[in-house]
Amino acid sequence: MAPPALVIAQKDLRQRIRDRSALVLGVVAPLVIAALMSLAFRGAETIHLTLAVVDLDHGAAATGLVGALHGPALRDLVTVVDEPSIGTASTAVHGGHVGAALVIPAGFSQSLTGGRPLALTELTNVNNAIAAQIAEAIAQSFVAQVNADRLTVATAVAGGQPPTGAAAALVDAHLALPVATVQRAFGAHQLKIISYYGPAMALFFLLFTISFTSRSFFVDRDQGMIERILSAPLHPRSVLAGKVLSAFVFGIVSITVIAAVTSFAFGADWGSPMAAGLLSLVMVMAVTATTALVIGVARTQRQAEGISSFVVFGLALLGGNFVFSAATPPLMQRLTLLTPNGWALRGYTDLATTGGGLSVVAGPVAAILVYTVVVAAVAAVLAPRALTR
Amino acid sequence: MTVIALMGVSIRRVARDRLSLFFIVVLPVLVILIVGASVRGFSTIRVGVVDTGSGPAGGQLTTLLATTPGIELHRYGTTADLERAVRRSSVQAGLVLPDGMSAAVRGRSAVELGLVAESANPTQQAAVTAVQSVVARYAGEVQAARFTAGATGAGFEASLALARQTAHGVAVVSVVSRQAGTTLTTLPQGFSYSAPTMLVLFVFLNALAGSAVVIGNRKLGMYERMLAGPVRSGTIIAGEALGFVAVALAQALLIIGVGSVLFGVSWGNPLAAAALVGVWALVGAGAGMLAGTLFASPEQATAVGPALGIAFGMLGGCMWPLAIVGPTMRAVGHVAPQAWAVDAWTRLLSQHGTLASIAPHLFVLAGFASVFLGLATWRLHRRLS
Numbered sequence: 001m002a003p004p005a006l007v008i009a010q011k012d013l014r015q016r017i018r019d020r021s022a023l024v025l026g027v028v029a030p031l032v033i034a035a036l037m038s039l040a041f042r043g044a045e046t047i048h049l050t051l052a053v054v055d056l057d058h059g060a061a062a063t064g065l066v067g068a069l070h071g072p073a074l075r076d077l078v079t080v081v082d083e084p085s086i087g088t089a090s091t092a093v094h095g096g097h098v099g100a101a102l103v104i105p106a107g108f109s110q111s112l113t114g115g116r117p118l119a120l121t122e123l124t125n126v127n128n129a130i131a132a133q134i135a136e137a138i139a140q141s142f143v144a145q146v147n148a149d150r151l152t153v154a155t156a157v158a159g160g161q162p163p164t165g166a167a168a169a170l171v172d173a174h175l176a177l178p179v180a181t182v183q184r185a186f187g188a189h190q191l192k193i194i195s196y197y198g199p200a201m202a203l204f205f206l207l208f209t210i211s212f213t214s215r216s217f218f219v220d221r222d223q224g225m226i227e228r229i230l231s232a233p234l235h236p237r238s239v240l241a242g243k244v245l246s247a248f249v250f251g252i253v254s255i256t257v258i259a260a261v262t263s264f265a266f267g268a269d270w271g272s273p274m275a276a277g278l279l280s281l282v283m284v285m286a287v288t289a290t291t292a293l294v295i296g297v298a299r300t301q302r303q304a305e306g307i308s309s310f311v312v313f314g315l316a317l318l319g320g321n322f323v324f325s326a327a328t329p330p331l332m333q334r335l336t337l338l339t340p341n342g343w344a345l346r347g348y349t350d351l352a353t354t355g356g357g358l359s360v361v362a363g364p365v366a367a368i369l370v371y372t373v374v375v376a377a378v379a380a381v382l383a384p385r386a387l388t389r
Numbered sequence: 390m391t392v393i394a395l396m397g398v399s400i401r402r403v404a405r406d407r408l409s410l411f412f413i414v415v416l417p418v419l420v421i422l423i424v425g426a427s428v429r430g431f432s433t434i435r436v437g438v439v440d441t442g443s444g445p446a447g448g449q450l451t452t453l454l455a456t457t458p459g460i461e462l463h464r465y466g467t468t469a470d471l472e473r474a475v476r477r478s479s480v481q482a483g484l485v486l487p488d489g490m491s492a493a494v495r496g497r498s499a500v501e502l503g504l505v506a507e508s509a510n511p512t513q514q515a516a517v518t519a520v521q522s523v524v525a526r527y528a529g530e531v532q533a534a535r536f537t538a539g540a541t542g543a544g545f546e547a548s549l550a551l552a553r554q555t556a557h558g559v560a561v562v563s564v565v566s567r568q569a570g571t572t573l574t575t576l577p578q579g580f581s582y583s584a585p586t587m588l589v590l591f592v593f594l595n596a597l598a599g600s601a602v603v604i605g606n607r608k609l610g611m612y613e614r615m616l617a618g619p620v621r622s623g624t625i626i627a628g629e630a631l632g633f634v635a636v637a638l639a640q641a642l643l644i645i646g647v648g649s650v651l652f653g654v655s656w657g658n659p660l661a662a663a664a665l666v667g668v669w670a671l672v673g674a675g676a677g678m679l680a681g682t683l684f685a686s687p688e689q690a691t692a693v694g695p696a697l698g699i700a701f702g703m704l705g706g707c708m709w710p711l712a713i714v715g716p717t718m719r720a721v722g723h724v725a726p727q728a729w730a731v732d733a734w735t736r737l738l739s740q741h742g743t744l745a746s747i748a749p750h751l752f753v754l755a756g757f758a759s760v761f762l763g764l765a766t767w768r769l770h771r772r773l774s
Contacts, residue, residue, distance in 0.1 A: 021692030029696035036703045040714045093569035101569070117562045123569040127712065132566065137518035139564040144522065147561045148529030154559045155533040155552040159541040169540060178535060179450075179494065179528035181504040181521055184485065191476075208692075306408045313416055317423055332426065333479070346477070353476045 004234045008242025012216070013249060025208050026254035030201040031261055037201075038194040038266045048076075049134050052083040052092050052101035052123075059109025065142050066104075077134065086123075093123045099131025100124045102139055112146060113167075148177055191353050195269045198262035199348040202255050203341045204321040209254075209287055211308040213247040214294040217386070218301035226387055236387045240295070247291050251284035271351025275361045279347045282368045286340040289376040296382025315339050343367040391620055395628025396635060402602065403636050412598065413640045417591040418647050424587065425580035425652060434516045437463045437471045437480035437505075444491030450527050454484075457523050468503075475505045481516035482506040484524075494531055495545045530556065575710035576735050580652035585734040588644045589727050590707040592637050592669060594698030596677030599636065601690040603629060603681025612773055622773035626766050629681075633674035641666045657737030661744040665733050668754045672726050675761025682768035706731040726757040 016022035053069060055062050069080045081098060083089040089101035101123040111118040120139050124132035149170060156166035217240070220226075226236050259276065262268035270276040294311060298304035316322060318332075319341035336342035347364030354360055403409050436454060440447045455462040463480050465471040471483040485503030487493070493500045502524060506517050533552035538545045576582040606612060606629075615625055645666070648654035656662045684690045702708060705727025711719045722728045733750035736742030 019686075019688060021686075021689045024689075024696060025692050029693075029700070032700055033696075033703065036700060040703070040709060040718055090569040112562065115560060117560055119563045119565045122564055122566045124566055126568055127575065133518055136564060136566065137521065140518065140522045141525065143562045143564055144525030144529065147559075148525070148532045150561070151529050151552060151556055151559050152533040152536045155537045155548065155555045156540050158551055158555045159537045159543060159548065161537075161540050166540070170536065173536065175532055175536065176499070177525060177528040178531050179500045179502065179524060181484070181517075181524055182501045184503040184505050205696075212692075302408070306411065309408060309411060313419075317419055322420070322423070332423065349477065 004238040005241035005245055008239060009245035009249065012242060012246035015216075016212070016246070016250065022212070022250070025205050025212070026250060027257050030205045030254075030258050034194060034198045034201045034258070034262050034268070035266060037197040038268075048079070049099040049131050050079045050081060050097075051131075051135055051138070052081050052089045052098040054083050054086055054089045054101060054103045056086075056106040057104045057108040059107075061109035061112055061146065062104045068142065069102075069138065074138065078138070086121075089123055093125050096125065096128070099128050100135035102135060112150070117146075117150070145177055149175065191349060192267070192269060194262060194266045195352040196345070196349060198258065198266070198268035199270065200321045200345060202258040202262075203283065203319070203344060204316050206251050206255060206284065206287055207312045207315055207321075207341065209247045209251050210291045210294055210312055211305065213243055213291045214298065214304040214308050215301060217243050217295050218298065218304050221386070222301060237384060240292070240383055240387060243295070244288055244292050248284055248288045251287055252281070255280045255284065269352040270348065271355065271360070272357040275351055275356070275358045276348065278358065278365060279344055279351075279361045279368075282365050282372065283340060283344040286368050286372045286375070289372045289379055292379035292383045293375050295386050296379050296384075298386070315341055318342065320345050337367070340368045340371045343371075391624050392628045392631060395625065396631040399602070399629065399632025400635050400639075403599070409595075409599070413591075413595055413636070414643055417587050417640070417644055418651075420591075421580065421583045421587045421644070421648065421652065425583035434459055434482075434519050435461045435463060435480040436516060436520055437465050437474050437483040438486065439465050439468050439471045439483070440486045441467075442488040443486035444489070446491040446494045447486040450486065450524070453527055454520070454523050457519075460519060460523070468505075472505055475507075482520050484520055497535070500531075575712045576731075576738055580648065581654050581738055584644065584648035584652060584654045585656075585738065586702075586707040586731055588641055588648075588666075589669065589705070589730045589734070590698065590702040591644070592641050592673045593676060593701065593727065594695055595640060596633055596637055596673035597680050597694035597698050598691060599633065600677045600680035600684060600694060601687035603678065604684055604687050604690055607681070607772070608686075612769075616773060622770055625773065626769050629769075630674055630678055630762060630765075633677045634670050637670035637673040637677075638666070641670060655738070657734075657741070658743050661737055661742060661747055664744060664751055665730065665737070665747060665754075668751050668758060669730050671758035672730075672754055672761065675758045675765060676726075678765035678769070679761045682765055682772075701725045701727055704728070710735075726754055729753045729757075 051069070053066055055066055066080075068074075069078065074080075083092060083098075083101060086103055089098075089103065092098045093101050103121040103123065105118045105121065108118045108120070120143065122132070122135050122139055124135065152175065153163070153166045153170055156169075157163050161169075220239070220243075226239060229239055230236055259268075259270050259280070263270055290311060294304060294308050298307050318335050319339040320336050321341060337346075343364040347361040350356065350360045350364075403413070438451055438454065440451060451462070454460055463474070465474060465483070468485055471480075471485065474480045475483045483505035485505065487500070487502065490500060490502075504517065504520065530549060530552045533555070534545055534549035537543065537551060538548040541548070543551075576585060612622075612625055616622060645656055645662075649656065680690060680694060684693065702725075704722045705711075705725035706722060707727055711722050711728060711731070714722070729750045733742070733747040733754075736747050736750070740746070
């Protein structure tokens with residue numbers, strides 16, 4: 001015959017499967033929400049800009065800039081369209097037909113040799129900040145060489161060279177900026193939104209197990225189940241063990257189903273199955289230990305609901321299950337690492353972006369285990385008292 | 390009078406329950422705080438630097454980066470540390486200064502600095518722009534120094550110092566940015582974004598969770614017992630509905646108050662905002678009442694209600710602006726009443742909207758409220774007669 005705790009856990013799981021709300025919380029809700037996020041942000045992960053150019057100058061420098069914009073280096077990032085006037089370009093930017101516009105003022109090329117050079121104007125739309133930044137980057141990289149050349153002539157003149165000679169020598173030298181940045185091969189994948197929010201939602205709803213299980217313990221207790229069990233040759237701790245075990249099994253099944261569905265249906269990257277599995281396992285253990293602690297601290301069903309709500313939403317908010325934690329202020333990012341789910345999310349993020357294995361999750365796993373051991377130790381002292389109160 | 394008494398009972402039940410107060414007051418305020426703080430815009434750009442032996446040249450460039458307004462500099466010991474920081478977005482871009490950079494800068498060949506960022510990531514791209522413009526400024530000085538040193542025979546260091554000194558007197562070609570499109574189609578960033586969207590989210594969510602009370606009353610046969618007295622079923626339903634409306638209004642007013650006082654949110658035209666809050670309370674009340682007649686048990690209400698509320702909130706633009714999603718998702722999103730409410734708040738807060746400009750939204754929301762309340766009344770009435 002199976003140990004009593006196992007029988008109780010089986011009964012609990014059967015009960016939760018029959019009550020469809022468990023299915024909703026454990027599987028349907030996280031999947032629907034992860035799918036919504038994935039659909040909403042589809043296409044937001046690649047950038048392509050349509051840039052309008054208004055050339056009112058047609059001088060040498062302007063022609064060079066327009067040529068560079070049409071050149072092969074920018075082809076993947078930018079589609080360039082010519083606009084005849086500032087007015088038409090403004091309208092196009094305003095209406096969202098182009099992301100941004102670059103205006104080369106009349107007399108621009110001529111002004112570059114004088115003391116008061118004209119400025120390039122960038123027309124942007126408040127609703128398209130990314131296009132504005134890219135247009136700015138392109139304009140700045142052109143302007144940087146112009147400014148360097150102007151500084152070079154001025155410095156040579158300050159160093160005693162005749163102005164005309166310096167300018168002519170500069171033209172002959174064909175200088176290019178001597179210090180430049182080169183994108184390093186980065187060995188990391190971009191974090192896809194579904195690869196963050198898939199695990200984030202799975203963990204968020206996993207946390208609900210704490211509410212569910214602790215509540216059901218007190219419902220059972222209030223119905224006199226412990227007294228009835230005491231009349232049989234069973235230890236009352238079996239009830240507690242059974243409850244905690246059912247929470248554990250439920251958590252494992254829920255997170256596995258979500259990982260499988262988000263991977264195959266939405267292209268989420270959970271990383272190496274072994275590492276993600278280990279991380280999920282310790283996370284479910286942490287949730288199970290927290291459940292036992294809530295049972296130990298609460299005195300009534302109502303208290304269990306209240307305490308677990310605080311714990312569930314507190315952990316979810318701090319751990320970054322709602323907002324991408326790297327986008328939050330530094331203090332918040334430190335607080336994130338006080339939660340097991342925050343560590344787990346960091347682990348899943350590292351797995352998805354590095355393609356690494358067990359070594360990548362060693363830190364998060366250790367941190368979650370420390371949390372689990374501490375919480376479980378306190379729960380082991382407090383929880384049995386719930387049986388006798 | 391009986392209606393008022395019934396409404397009073399609902400309100401007292403909520404007010405005495407500390408757990409529902411947590412969901413009505415504490416949770417929304419916390420979420421507004423966290424979401425508001427994380428969509429505060431990108432006023433500072435976090436840049437990481439690794440310098441394992443670049444010499445004085447690296448020091449000069451690092452100082453230039455650190456003193457550039459808007460850049461927050463973080464130093465890392467190894468390239469691996471820097472890459473990890475970029476990957477996790479602790480910094481948005483990283484710069485690896487090569488060993489021996491000082492010697493290379495004095496020479497003739499081009500000097501390459503390693504840039505760590507993902508080109509496909511929008512925020513990192515912005516950081517790259519900022520870093521590149523600082524590097525270009527430094528490169529201009531180096532170019533001037535190399536050229537002058539070659540032309541005059543002065544040393545590189547002396548020429549670099551001269552270039553720096555000269556730079557102050559040379560007018561630079563600048564890039565001026567001008568707004569062509571100034572009509573925001575999303576809510577402003579920061580708390581003006583999080584407060585109205587979370588008001589829309591939580592009033593609805595809380596009403597769905599509150600449906601557990603209706604289910605409890607149904608299960609206990611409370612309504613049937615009331616009917617034994619001189620009370621008509623219409624009065625009972627009206628009393629329940631008013632209770633929902635009162636709680637929703639109270640929650641909305643609390644969020645508006647906290648938003649104004651703690652987070653400095655301006656809620657736009659007062660008359661239009663009041664109308665919007667009123668209609669939204671009716672939508673919430675209708676959804677809560679309807680859920681109360683549809684769910685089988687209070688457990689289902691507390692489990693399915695929040696999940697449903699969050700999903701509708703996402704569809705309707707409470708979690709991210711619908712302006713950034715594709716046209717199909719935007720159209721689908723407007724199946725949820727939340728989308729119309731968030732659109733109306735956007736008009737009020739971003740476009741100085743008035744009662745007239747949000748009238749279409751109010752009309753649609755009133756439609757949602759009538760359908761929800763109508764269905765709920767019909768189902769409850771059928772049960773009670």
